[in-house]
Amino acid sequence: MQRLLLLMTTTTYKAEAYLDAAQRLGVSTTVGTDRPQALAALDPQGNLDLPFDFPEVAVHRLCDFAARHPIDAVLAADDEGVVLAAHLARALGLAHNTVSAVETARNKLEMRRALQSAGLPIPRFACFPADADPGSLTSEIEFPCVVKPLTGSGSRGVIRADAPASFVAVFERVRAILAHSGRDAGILVEEYLPGVELALEGLLQDGRLRTLALFDKPDPLEGPFFEETIYVTPSRLSPELQAAIADSVQRAVVALGLRTGPLHAEVRVNDRGIFLLEAAPRSIGGLCSRALRFGRGGSSLEELLLLHALGRDTGGLEREAAASGVMMIPIPRAGILREAGGTEAARAVPSIEEVRITAARGQWLVPPPEGTRYLGFIFARAPTPDAVESALRQSHGRLRIDIDPDVTPPEASPRPVSTLERSAR
Numbered sequence: 001m002q003r004l005l006l007l008m009t010t011t012t013y014k015a016e017a018y019l020d021a022a023q024r025l026g027v028s029t030t031v032g033t034d035r036p037q038a039l040a041a042l043d044p045q046g047n048l049d050l051p052f053d054f055p056e057v058a059v060h061r062l063c064d065f066a067a068r069h070p071i072d073a074v075l076a077a078d079d080e081g082v083v084l085a086a087h088l089a090r091a092l093g094l095a096h097n098t099v100s101a102v103e104t105a106r107n108k109l110e111m112r113r114a115l116q117s118a119g120l121p122i123p124r125f126a127c128f129p130a131d132a133d134p135g136s137l138t139s140e141i142e143f144p145c146v147v148k149p150l151t152g153s154g155s156r157g158v159i160r161a162d163a164p165a166s167f168v169a170v171f172e173r174v175r176a177i178l179a180h181s182g183r184d185a186g187i188l189v190e191e192y193l194p195g196v197e198l199a200l201e202g203l204l205q206d207g208r209l210r211t212l213a214l215f216d217k218p219d220p221l222e223g224p225f226f227e228e229t230i231y232v233t234p235s236r237l238s239p240e241l242q243a244a245i246a247d248s249v250q251r252a253v254v255a256l257g258l259r260t261g262p263l264h265a266e267v268r269v270n271d272r273g274i275f276l277l278e279a280a281p282r283s284i285g286g287l288c289s290r291a292l293r294f295g296r297g298g299s300s301l302e303e304l305l306l307l308h309a310l311g312r313d314t315g316g317l318e319r320e321a322a323a324s325g326v327m328m329i330p331i332p333r334a335g336i337l338r339e340a341g342g343t344e345a346a347r348a349v350p351s352i353e354e355v356r357i358t359a360a361r362g363q364w365l366v367p368p369p370e371g372t373r374y375l376g377f378i379f380a381r382a383p384t385p386d387a388v389e390s391a392l393r394q395s396h397g398r399l400r401i402d403i404d405p406d407v408t409p410p411e412a413s414p415r416p417v418s419t420l421e422r423s424a425r
Helices: 015-025 055-068 079-092 099-106 108-117 164-181 239-256 301-309 343-347 385-397 419-423
Strands: 003-007 028-033 047-049 073-076 125-128 145-149 159-161 187-191 196-205 208-216 230-233 261-270 273-280 323-329 335-341 352-357 376-382 400-404
Touching: 003 015, 003 079, 015 028, 015 301, 028 055, 047 055, 055 079, 073 079, 073 301, 079 099, 099 108, 099 239, 099 273, 108 125, 108 187, 108 239, 108 273, 145 164, 159 164, 164 187, 196 239, 196 301, 208 239, 230 385, 239 261, 239 273, 261 301, 323 385, 343 352, 343 385, 352 385, 376 385
Parallel strands: 003 028, 003 073, 028 047
Antiparallel strands: 125 187, 145 159, 145 187, 196 208, 196 261, 208 230, 230 323, 261 273, 323 376, 335 400, 352 376
């Protein structure tokens, strides 16, 4: 039986989806986590404590483990594990992206430079130390602009500034977010790009991009923050423009040096061209993959990715014909979640398949740009993209979210308990 090493943090949304996919495919799974699991001793083959930030230590630990329990593939569930996955797969002689390619893709400055060298359209950009005086930088900046950390995902710390005065406040806010996260990195300032935004879910096979789904993002993402909400597929753009987007992402993949595995790309399209915002060597975030089904049996995205990682055939697994979508339920304000009501009414909307509230009652919630979590997810499936979008909006409108903002924020917000941790209890 083939064995997969699946890297994920203890706070991942994706544990259930990946572990279910492995079980359906009859694959033995070893979960590599960034923290020791309480019941790991009961299943020593199924758990491996790996320091994500110290690849040399992790490689030594994995090689010792693999000598007793051979590993056939390494896959990272989220951004946090993609660099380590490249190190570990290389050490085991398995198919992998190079470490340098993954590091370039994860660093927004290095990614911009790589795309610029390849002649791809990019916004004007500049990078500054986090401790720079923002007041002294305003003469170098063209407005409007977007200020963001060099690393990270989920739109955390991504803020638009329209004038010098707001730029100073925005820069200081992003600096505070970096300090809170413990990252000692620079701050990227780039030209704000108007236009429509889309997300491409793909699979790389020997450097060739296979587009699995192209999602419209129908809500305007104009700032000051860029919180994700609705994704709908198939895209309603013209076939010609969709093909041009795929071609642009393919060119970006070549420029970054990525070769294999999942790819989640974000693009902006306007009258100047197609601009790549992100090309991450991992699958779509949160629980959003539930919006995708492949093949006659309705295989999950995670099943498809596991088949590819293990060298099995994925040729017959094309996305279903129906339109589908997901809404990442936004957090309207910071505070303690008292109740998420109206879920039965939200589920009763025609074409809605699931309404899942992932935040726990009593949990401290933080909206963007500081926060990275969601209240939950709504999933819809219908004959047309318009019907999917309408159902998602109607369903969200029936929810009653009671958040108490009149509470002193905790110094460290309670860490959400993931599916991975719950399954170990």
